[in-house]
Amino acid sequence: MTERRRLTIAVAAIQDEKGRLLVVRKHGSDTFIQPGGKIEEGEAPEAALARELTEELGVAPEAGTLRPLGVFTAPAANEPDTDVLAHVFTARLAGTPRAAAEIAELAWLPLHEADRWRLARLIRDAVLPLLAKTIPAQGLGTAR
Secondary structure (H helix, E strand, C coil), X not given: CCCCEEEEEEEEECECCCCCXXXXXXXXXXXXXXXXXXXXXXXXXXXXXXXXXXXXXXXCECXXXXXXXXXXXXXXXXXXXXXXXXXXXXXXXXXXXXXXXXXXXXXXXXXXXXXXXXECHHHHHHHHHHHHHHCCCCCCCECC
């Protein structure tokens, strides 16, 4: 049996004014994931998330809006034999996101349509149930 690698990442659960969740798809993948990415050695999760959002979406989190939701483990969506240890935050964005770097597409996922989308296990198994319990559609984590 192959030993699984573990990547430590920081990702954002960002909702718009309609309660839809921002998801992204990397080039060469058909699975939507949350925006964010790998935490570099010595980097704080919050700093990694701000860096990754700027690289991937061309926009940083609005100052003072990062809020931790928790740390979760799930199989990686785009890397075989790999699990992610994900620091998940809500945030507001200081501008309009656009696909950049390795991101081929971004989309706003209506939560009631989640079963029709090809989503990473982290979103399906951890983030969506948590959002359903803790964040009202008009609350924390919305984009402006």
